[in-house]
Amino acid sequence: MFKELLKNPVALFWAVMLHILVIALLLFGLSHSKEPKTPDAGDAVELIGGSSAQPVSVSVSEPTDDIAPGPVSDNAEIAPPQVDEKKAAEALKAQQQKLQADQEKKREAEAAELKRREQERKKAEQETERLKQELAEQQKEADRLKQEENQRELARQKKEAGRLEKLEEEVRRQQLISRQLAAERKRVEEEEQQLNQAREEREAAAKRLEEERKAWEESQQTLRELEAEKAEQRERKRERIRRAEVLAEEARESERKRAEEARKLAAEKVRLKELEAEKAAAELARKKAEFTKRWEAEQAEKKREEAAAAERKRVAEQKKKAAAEKARKEKEALEAKKAEYHEKWKAEQEKKKREAEAAKKKVEAEAKRVAEQKKRAAEEKVRKEKEALAAKKAEYHEKWKLDQEKKKQQAAQAKLKQEADQKRKAAEQQRKADAERARQRAGASSNNTAxxxxxxxxxxxxxxxxxxxxxxxxxxxxxxxxxxxxxxxxxxxxxxxxxxxxxxxxxxxxxxxxxxxxxxxxxxxxxxxxxxxxxxxxxxxxxxx
Structure with missing residues (x-):
């Protein structure tokens, strides 16, 4: 498929542009699908339901345990509960701090989401750039292939021109051969005339043979000189002529026979040359026929290649039309998906808005419980960390004590080894001194002391x-x-x-x-x-x- 696209750069260009358009639409959809920001705890929540809607501020206070419950009569007037303002302020402050922490976490989550989307956008831009680079490379490849095709066509034309030149050269060579054959035929005719003249001279010489032997020998010498100037083709003729000259001494009749044989030989030579000329003409005709046949075959092959090229062009045009039709359908499908995605996005935004309102109420209800859980978890974590630290300290102290004991043992062993070495050296020195004294005493008691x-x-x-x-x-x-x-x-x-x-x-x-x-x-x-x-x-x- 890639090769077919390379052969049709227009279809390749539109395919890449379609991919770029799809990526751009995806980026557009991602950039408009951000979640709505949850309102802060202190912000006013606007209730949409009538024309006279007013913003209502919602706040939550901690219930107090200072009011002791008691019996209430039916007719008794219920007094408002006494609220500890300090505890209420502390509870409100804790709740606001928790809400601020939650808002900070939400902002961090939104920032992370924005960062992720930014990374996706950069990735999509990188993909778009990569597609553009691929398109440029493919365009270069298509240009290179087109250039190679043009070079091959030019080489083929040069080769065809070379064949035509060779053919013309062959025709010129055949024409030259024809001219040479005509010249050779003319030369043979001239030689035949010369032979006739020589035969007449020989007959005259034979008549005067008895009387003018000397003149006949001179004429024979002249004939021999004439025969020596000719090529190898006249060698047999000269042999027969010499035999005829030798036999001319015997009788005039044999001379005429020899002259007749010489004439027949010349006729045979002419006939052989004509046969050679006919063979050369037949060979020329055969080569012309072969060249014509080869040229016709090359023309037929060229026509087949042109027909195949036309077929490829037609198929490429069909594929181009099919690609354009497919791009149009994909564009229509993309528009439909875009509209469907927009409707879905609007519905999701409405749903998220409702869920945000419900989440706000749920957060306010869960705030105290979560705070208590976190407090207990923090206390438990601090207790476990203290226990782990104490255990590590005890383990380290025990290890330090073991290391100190080991070092003391090693020092004692080194001290014992050093003392043993000192004792051994002292004993060795004493042994040497004793041996020296013994040798000195033995030397003193000897007769040959010196x-x-x-x-x-x-x-x-x-x-x-x-x-x-x-x-x-x-x-x-x-x-x-x-x-x-x-x-x-x-x-x-x-x-x-x-x-x-x-x-x-x-x-x-x-x-x-x-x-x-x-x-x-x-x-x-x-x-x-x-x-x-x-x-x-x-x-x-x-x-x-």
């Missing part, structure tokens, strides 16, 4: 170098405070690990694994000052930096 001391000092220096070398390549994990590892290892030249084991790891597994990785990455180790330290067992203690 050499042993030098070797021990060299070993200590080498161990310190190895420890520094490994520490510079050690990627320590996090949280290694207080950890320690003892490694016993043997190093072979030129500084590679021969044997290694971790004898004491006071830390996490990740700590020990990272130390082993650093030891392997540190190869080769620094050289000792004394090569005797190679293949000796070393005991190294590693602590994190």
């Amino acid at each position: 050499n042993a001391g030098a070797l021990r000092r060299a070993g200590q220096a080498w161990g310190n170098n190895i420890t520094s070398h490994v520490s510079s390549r050690w990627i320590e994990p996090a949280d290694t405070f207080g950890m320690q590892a003892t490694v016993v290892m043997t190093i072979r030249p030129p500084g590679l690990i021969k044997e290694m084991r971790v004898t004491n790891c006071q830390g996490s597994q990740q700590f020990c694994d990272s130390l082993i990785t650093a030891l392997h990455k540190s190869e080769p180790f620094p050289q000792p000052s004394d090569n005797a330290l190679y293949n000796q067992q070393l005991r190294l203690i590693f602590e994190p930096n």
Whole structure:
């Protein structure tokens, strides 16, 4: 359907305009369907019923409980009840405040309704703008399609002109071929005349053959030169002529036969050329017939396309008329709906007016009850909020106490861990001091005290170098405070690990694994000052930096 509308931009334009008109009417109806404003409590209500109607002010006062009921006699005169002016003023003030609050709510509701209608109006305007944009885009699309159709028609005309030019070129080529055939026929005739002349010359030469052999050879040479200038079509003729010249030596009769054969050959050649000319003429006639047939087919196709275009145009005109008729009917239906909607709106306005009067009376009757309900609900809400607040305070206090206990426990655990680390370090230092004293005593009792001391000092220096070398390549994990590892290892030249084991790891597994990785990455180790330290067992203690 969209493609059909694109082919008929007028129908598309009127369809879009009809949609815009419907949206405008809907906006008009929405803007005139506002509810009537409820009169305020202090406004005068005009009673419409007679010509002398006067505005009557309506007010409601709270009944008082100060008057005690008592027996009333039939003849007794009923005194007007005593009204507490203060309570009546308070009740009137409360009622006026409630009415003002209700009026404020109604005004807010009316403002919200007006805002909603304004949003609907803006939305409808946006929809109208979108429809206009779509109409413009569709108009552009229709123009583009029309331009493409014109370009296709122009290309088709150019193609047709090209075919006509090719046809004319073919006709000119056929005419040129005809002229060439005529020239070739004339040339063949001239060649035949030349052959006749040559035959006569050969006969004369044959007569003088016995006497003038030399002259005959010269004439034969002349004939050969003449034959050499001709094309491949005379090759067989020259062969027969040469054979005729060779046979001319035997007898005059054979010469005449050969001359006769040469004449027949020339006639055969002429006949073949005529056959070729006839074939060329037949081929030209066939091509002309094919071109004529193709041209007639193209003309028939063009007529069919024109008929189809006329049919499409007729269908488009019918659709345009149908769309116009449909638009007229829709407009009439819209006018009828508008009138019906207006009547319905008037009836609804009357109904709303009556309902507003009844609602006013109902509001005045319900005012006190609603005020009491709201007061009780407010008191209940305040009580529940206080209880919830107290519960939250108690819960928060309990949670705070638990957090404080947890923090105290964590602090105690950290203190115990720190004391244990300090004790362990002190024991380790004591153990080192004892081992050092034992080594010193063992060295003092040795016969070679000087050499042993030098070797021990060299070993200590080498161990310190190895420890520094490994520490510079050690990627320590996090949280290694207080950890320690003892490694016993043997190093072979030129500084590679021969044997290694971790004898004491006071830390996490990740700590020990990272130390082993650093030891392997540190190869080769620094050289000792004394090569005797190679293949000796070393005991190294590693602590994190």
